[in-house]
Amino acid sequence: MKVFLLSIVILAVCVVLLGVKVLFVRGAQFPSGHAHASPELRRRGIGCASAAHSDNKTKQKQNHKTSQS
Numbered sequence: 001m002k003v004f005l006l007s008i009v010i011l012a013v014c015v016v017l018l019g020v021k022v023l024f025v026r027g028a029q030f031p032s033g034h035a036h037a038s039p040e041l042r043r044r045g046i047g048c049a050s051a052a053h054s055d056n057k058t059k060q061k062q063n064h065k066t067s068q069s
Contacts, residue, residue: 022028035041035048 016023019030022030031037034050035046041047
């Protein structure tokens with residue numbers, strides 16, 4: 001039981017420490033972890049995998065419509 005409580009306390013402290021800026025600065029947000037939010041990755045031509053997936057699905061739909069015509 002002591003280990004469980006200690007684990008909960010450690011997790012709570014970690015969450016508070018990670019969110020200090022967000023909790024105490026008005027209008028602050030957690031930084032984005034997506035590739036589209038990083039100027040360096042955009043400069044190198046590296047894109048977000050979910051955006052690439054959406055683009056491919058859109059292209060497949062367009063190709064399917066044109067092939068049926």
